[in-house]
Ligand SMILES: Nc1ncnc2c1ncn2[C@@H]1O[C@H](COP(=O)(O)OP(=O)(O)O)[C@@H](O)[C@H]1O
């Protein structure tokens with residue numbers, strides 16, 4: 039393998055890894071607020087991408103993306119209000135099954151709206167063949183968009199959770215729901231907010247990556263499994279570690295083509311998930327102690 | 335087993351015979367095809383019900399076990415060994431009678447494994463996989479167990495889809511009939527329709543009989559105890575890890591046997607049998623049936639699979655199962671076929687909070 | 693040699709030394725009580741002995757066999773049964789079924805025999821049922837056999853849990869606050885039941901807050917405070933022990 043190809047693999051790994059990290063952060067936001075793993079997380083990504091593609095037919099690209107994110111955000115909030123908000127202390131099994139049901143419904147609705155075809159937004163700048171030279175390596179401009187927008191998103195999220203009232207209230211709720219409620223925070227609204235936020239982040243991820251990876255009605259589930267892998271790798275609930283874990287998985291997966299046919303790419307990622315679950319469920323960066331305190 | 339369970343079992347046998355008689359007298363024998371297929375899916379569901387409902391362990395990968403059974407049996411009984419005929423191993427197999435020479439559909443000569451040894455190999459391999467996967471997976475709980483089994487299912491699906499030797503997206507076809515005895519044969523031949531209906535349902539009845547015995551035994555109590563309070567079960571001397579693993583393997587065997595038989599019945603198998611959607615479907619049906627309710631799972635499994643196979647659900651097939659999952663889990667988490675169903679429904683009325691199980 | 697010997701056992705949770713180098717022995721055929729204020733580490737010590745928590749150090753020998761680090765089911769198989777401070781009955785199972793789970797170790801039938809419902813399996817099942825009924829009768833709860841265990845009153849649930857532990861036919865019985873939540877009459881009944889169990893030849897280690905109950909029935913008492921053993925003596929001596937008096941008059945609610 040020559041140096042060029044090596045860097046191409048790295049770049050591809052970073053691109054996919056970024057999206058896995060975005061899905062993982064979506065998982066984390068809802069998990070922190072509710073203790074629920076939302077199995078429909080991947081569908082938010084698909085929904086964002088699909089909606090943006092449809093809207094782009096009569097809206098300019100930036101507005102289409104923005105509108106798609108808003109629409110998915112509303113869908114996320116609605117899902118929480120309709121299906122989760124009013125359940126009284128649901129069991130874990132019940133929540134797993136409900137969110138899996140939701141993921142299937144969203145996927146099937148998408149199938150009926152958009153069909154089975156593969157869709158994509160145009161490249162944000164340039165075309166599929168244009169490239170930028172970065173320190174001797176040629177990189178598609180879309181990769182810059184993906185990494186750039188995701189980085190801004192992580193920065194904004196971190197600002198949101200640390201410096202805004204709503205963000206701090208959400209953190210207070212995840213630390214101790216009962217205490218937060220006593221301090222006058224409406225915990226239920228915080229949960230709704232977490233679904234909206236997580237849907238918005240997923241949708242934006244789906245938009246920026248669609249020129250490269252394309253979207254299809256059923257592209258959510260593999261993303262969900264890999265996003266979960268990344269969330270676990272980083273330690274459930276820890277979003278900064280998820281970024282590192284996402285890049286790691288993306289790059290590993292990218293290089294796996296070396297040793298295995300591309301058709302088995304997912305097998306690699308999922309085997310990593312299984313191995314991590316077996317040997318270190320608290321994640322590579324998480325502390326064992328902290329993981330054992332959590333309720334599953 | 336309790337006498338009420340015996341009675342219900344006789345009821346099932348009577349119903350199976352009655353349905354066949356009705357189709358025979360009304361000239362609607364074509365229904366038997368879907369009823370036969372439903373029976374095999376119900377076999378998976380009975381096993382999953384033992385695992386989920388009684389032992390309390392979710393599996394989102396049971397289609398994987400079904401597919402392992404089906405694919406191995408299909409591969410072994412269709413893969414032509416003629417080019418390897420002179421290798422020591424194949425020659426040895428040939429001598430033991432495990433192989434048979436037969437004609438394919440176009441009159442060409444094939445040397446393949448016989449269905450019986452293929453079936454046994456498939457089920458044994460499933461058991462091995464179940465123990466290898468189940469060992470670590472069943473140490474997990476809740477979300478982690480769900481994701482890990484989902485991951486297992488996805489791996490099987492991806493391997494089925496990506497392996498040329500397994501026919502990739504087309505799957506394997508031209509699987510020969512499975513001669514169980516000189517008079518009984520699993521095959522999709524029109525002439526063997528009635529016989530296959532009885533083979534399939536006979537298998538289900540056997541599975542239900544064994545499962546009912548198990549539920550009402552020392553082992554069944556231990557499994558329910560693990561589900562109800564694992565630490566207390568542990569304190570009573572129950573090796574919880576071992577029991578969970580054994581019931582996981584047993585339910586995998588049910589799924590695998592169903593996979594083998596249905597593959598011979600259909601004459602082939604495709605990757606969709608391994609898909610996550612199939613696994614979710616099985617879970618959905620166990621949930622609708624009321625989780626720890628073998629009869630509920632059986633009735634709903636037969637009904638829903640029959641409707642789906644007849645195409646009554648149209649292009650909304652998967653959506654229906656997704657919808658069922660949500661509706662049942664939101665409103666009647668104890669399932670539809672439950673003696674207290676009215677109470678559950680009343681509890682839905684505003685102002686009355688339903689009680690939640692742990 | 694004593695039936696149970698605990699030697700220099702330690703357990704730390706994060707920054708908290710829950711059990712701090714504790715040693716003691718329980719002689720066959722006696723009732724030994726473990727008392728101490730809330731959070732003293734009594735339950736943790738039980739969990740260490742019964743295998744629910746593994747010790748950071750020290751040794752536990754039961755029937756002259758090292759049991760530290762064994763899984764709970766292995767400890768149970770060695771002849772130790774326990775009840776829980778917070779009752780842990782099996783919901784959705786009848787009281788009788790709950791007690792029958794306690795017979796698990798005395799059954800042989802595996803998956804295959806159970807699925808086939810062999811005659812031997814059925815005989816075994818009947819025997820388990822008889823034994824369970826006999827124990828429920830002994831504790832005066834035979835009438836509740838068919839009732840769902842978790843729907844019973846608190847006192848009845850305690851008795852079902854006790855019957856379940858007795859069904860194991862243990863050599864050593866660990867009781868974690870068996871009288872917690874019981875009224876005075878029920879507590880007195882519990883005390884007499886515990887004495888009767890000892891008279892059946894079962895050795896008992898009991899954690900109890902009700903000091904008068906403990907003084908009446910136990911042969912020896914250990915006092916634990918902040919994870920450390922403060923005293924280990926016969927009841928009369930414990931009553932006079934100044935350290936113990938200080939702990940109990942020092943404002944703790946035990
Ligand atoms: N699994 C655990 N993790 C962390 N701390 C624990 C755990 N179990 C007990 N503790 C702590 O150890 C101390 C002793 O608890 P415990 O043994 O329950 O006391 P007791 O039964 O005497 O009231 C308490 O401070 C308790 O909070």
Ligand SMILES: [Mg+2]
Pocket residue numbers: 734735736777
């Ligand atoms: Mg205690």
